[in-house]
Amino acid sequence: MRMIRILVADDDSSVCELINVRLKARGIEVSWRTSADEALAAIATESFDVLVTDLSMHGMNGLELCERVATNRPDLPVIVMTAHTNVENAVGALRSGAYDFITKPLDMDALFYAIERAAKHRALQTEVKRLERALSASHSFDELIGTSPAMVKLFDMLRRVSDLDASVLIVGESGTGKDLTARALHRNSKRAEGPFIPINCAAVPEQLIESELFGHVKGAFTDAKADHAGLFVEANGGTIFLDEIGELPLRLQPKLLRVLQEKTVRAVGGKREIPVDVRIIAATNRDLESAVEEGTFREDLFYRINVIQVEVPPLRGRGGDVLLYARHFVEQFAAAMGKKVSGVSSVAAERLLAYSWPGNTRELQNCIERAVALTDYEEITVDDLPERVRNYRRSDVIVAGEDPTELVPLEEVTRRYMTRVLEACGGNKTLAAKILQVNRRTLTRKFCGEGKAAAASSTSILEETS
Known part of the structure; x- marks a missing residue:
């Protein structure tokens, strides 16, 4: 972490010397000036994280200095030092833009923590401005915005694949913006003038989803009182977005696979194959590779929709x-x-x-x-x-402590760490295995299985790298 650099303004040089000695031992770089005018000159030519000023000084006092800094350098937090008898004036300094005040005689612990808070405040304000500048430099893709390396990487991938006709599988936790990502892909593709038809596979009742996707003919079932084209036909020339594809009933997966392979659909109760020209974008918050292993998702369909995988970061x-x-x-x-x-x-x-x-x-x-x-x-x-x-507190994994009675066996350390990684990945075993650098099947078999043997043998996973 970068050393905090402060400027002290106090016409008593012995106070400045004391602050310098005490705070230097705590890793803070201290410069000082013995008048407000000198302090203003230093601020104009040098960079500081925090200004610490006495309230009562000859010439320009600390209150005036605080007002000048608040007007000309609002990014520089000011901490005012004052005697107990001048607390009312210190409150006036806060109204003038000071960040905090400390009473004399100085409590060095209190001063240190006030400086630390003020420096952190300035760093946050600087970060917000940096983000705004970065955003104006077009770190975005369509309506998606972000300046983090994870989002810049996502935007680069979207730009490379947006104009392709290959199927795209968008993966990510719930609430990360998979729907926005799919719409952005469509709007930046050569199919942008065509329709964008979304369907949430988890929201449509199982008995209706086949008709919704592929259509039906009149009389195909009790309530089929007229022909219905279906969403694949409606999306012709554009994009169909199959959200929560992992929830598609197993019995319908072969029919969807056939549509992808043959590029035709047959309505429920119909005999005619209808050609469709549709790009498939699917999305899921489930680990489809595990679903394939568990037999709840077809492997051949998984490879058909997963031609290009786009991961939206949490x-x-x-x-x-x-x-x-x-x-x-x-x-x-x-x-x-x-x-x-x-x-x-x-x-x-x-x-x-x-x-x-x-x-x-x-x-x-x-x-x-x-x-x-x-x-x-x-x-x-x-x-x-x-x-x-x-009130949030991180649940970090404690590997060791000073007390030998708190130490745990290697198996337990491994189990805790793997649990933490799996939690951080939202339960996605494929992603967790990638981070842990183990084979995903090994992770599923040895760690995610049931029984004491799974926990006891977790250490051996470290030896079974993929």
């Missing part, structure tokens, strides 16, 4: 993009609700970055909508966030 893997999306949602919901909410406070931003977002962007959108509705301020505060976000 929100927890997109770094600072969380703040980018939060800002976008704030603007969206503030406008819809007619509220003057312009952003997220630095402390609330820290909590947003720390949270794991199991519901991904959908959960973040819900979180920000709630926060905009509840807040009484121009920025969303920590108190406006849901309790699960405010």
